[in-house]
Amino acid sequence: MIGNLIILLVVIGLTVLFGWLTYRAVRARKLWVKIVGGLGAGLLTLIFAAASFFGAKGMAATYFPDAPDAPDLTVAGTPEQIARGEYLVDIACVGCHSQVGTDGRPTGQHPLSGGWNIAAAEGFGFIGDMVTENLTPGGKLAGYSDGELFRVLRYSIDQQGHELGMMSFLPYRELSNEDTEAIIAYMRSLPPVPTTGVTGDKMNFLGAVMSGAGLFGEAPPPAPTVVTAPPQGVTAEYGKYVATFGECRGCHGPDATGAPATSVSPAIPNPRPFVNTLTLEQFTAVMRSGVKPDGQPFPETMPWQNASKMNDDDLAALYAYLTTQP
Numbered sequence: 001m002i003g004n005l006i007i008l009l010v011v012i013g014l015t016v017l018f019g020w021l022t023y024r025a026v027r028a029r030k031l032w033v034k035i036v037g038g039l040g041a042g043l044l045t046l047i048f049a050a051a052s053f054f055g056a057k058g059m060a061a062t063y064f065p066d067a068p069d070a071p072d073l074t075v076a077g078t079p080e081q082i083a084r085g086e087y088l089v090d091i092a093c094v095g096c097h098s099q100v101g102t103d104g105r106p107t108g109q110h111p112l113s114g115g116w117n118i119a120a121a122e123g124f125g126f127i128g129d130m131v132t133e134n135l136t137p138g139g140k141l142a143g144y145s146d147g148e149l150f151r152v153l154r155y156s157i158d159q160q161g162h163e164l165g166m167m168s169f170l171p172y173r174e175l176s177n178e179d180t181e182a183i184i185a186y187m188r189s190l191p192p193v194p195t196t197g198v199t200g201d202k203m204n205f206l207g208a209v210m211s212g213a214g215l216f217g218e219a220p221p222p223a224p225t226v227v228t229a230p231p232q233g234v235t236a237e238y239g240k241y242v243a244t245f246g247e248c249r250g251c252h253g254p255d256a257t258g259a260p261a262t263s264v265s266p267a268i269p270n271p272r273p274f275v276n277t278l279t280l281e282q283f284t285a286v287m288r289s290g291v292k293p294d295g296q297p298f299p300e301t302m303p304w305q306n307a308s309k310m311n312d313d314d315l316a317a318l319y320a321y322l323t324t325q326p
């Protein structure tokens with residue numbers, strides 16, 4: 001944050017400097033100085049002015065987000081909560097927060113010690129680092145209250161009140177209070193494992209400028225304080241909720257009808273036409289095996305492993321959702 005603040009001040013200084021040079025060039029006696037100097041310095045003034053404006057905007061949104069205080073909350077940690085939390089975490093979080101292998105990528109295995117630098121791995125390391133956190137009580141989260149963990153999941157705000165870069169793009173603000181508490185109960189029940197490398201965000205100034213300019217996609221709507229899940233069952237309505245904790249809507253768009261490309265991710269197709277060609281049995285088989293009926297496997301960009309861990313009813317609800325007109 002301090003580094004980015006210093007860069008911001010330098011860039012504002014350059015804006016003023018080139019603004020002044022533009023003024024001097026335009027008032028020069030020689031015509032060529034007027035034209036070449038005025039245009040050159042003018043252009044640089046505009047570029048630095050835009051970088052200052054968007055950089056300041058991006059930094060304000062990250063370091064001083066409009067976030068509520070952490071709620072006063074104590075999660076009981078009943079066996080039912082822990083079991084529900086385990087089910088949700090194994091579907092939603094393991095893909096990113098699992099232990100990393102020697103290649104630095106998540107193995108999908110416990111412990112949930114994190115350490116995957118998603119920005120570097122996915123080709124947007126030019127905006128800084130984004131490393132998954134250790135979710136066991138052996139790392140940073142040991143010092144979080146239940147309310148602070150709730151605030152991470154509902155509002156994507158860390159203990160210092162800063163916005164979490166990657167988490168803010170994930171759909172957990174739509175998880176019910178009950179499920180959010182179940183996830184907290186489960187994280188607390190994990191055997192503690194120490195954090196080995198650096199974790200968390202380190203967005204650089206370019207990242208701040210790009211985020212301020214809205215290049216990472218639209219900011220999600222503000223989260224409500226209380227969220228209730230639809231009644232559990234094999235319905236399209238509950239299937240939409242399954243598509244939330246199953247991450248499908250995070251990638252395939254809020255209505256699971258596909259999502260356009262942004263500067264950090266490619267376009268994602270609408271899954272519905274393909275799912276509509278399948279029976280429930282075929283859909284279940286595709287999601288459990290990662291292979292389509294024509295023998296084509298899903299590429300690595302499509303994390304079918306999330307869905308493969310869902311129970312039969314949740315997969316049936318997901319099928320009902322994807323085969324119902326949104």
Ligand code: HEC
Pocket residue numbers: 088089092093094095096097118130131132133135141149152153157158159164165166167168170172183199200201
């Ligand atoms: C797409 C990958 C991804 C998924 C899926 C994901 N996370 Fe994260 N998570 C991250 C990254 C990266 C960070 C580091 C901060 C950031 O960039 O948001 C993080 C940070 C965190 C933190 C630390 C917040 C802090 O205050 O520093 C917690 C807690 C957390 N995640 C919990 C979860 C839980 C629980 C789930 C599943 C419900 C989950 N995450 C799913 C990528 C992910």
Ligand code: HEC
Pocket residue numbers: 243246247248249250251252267268269270271272273274275298299301302303306307318
């Ligand atoms: C990390 C992003 C991501 C997530 C999360 C994700 N998908 Fe996908 N999905 C993709 C991409 C990318 C493709 C296109 C793969 C390709 O090129 O064939 C895809 C393809 C598909 C297809 C095949 C579409 C077709 O016409 O061939 C289906 C069906 C699908 N996804 C369903 C789901 C479901 C259900 C979930 C939730 C359990 C889900 N996806 C979660 C990224 C994602």
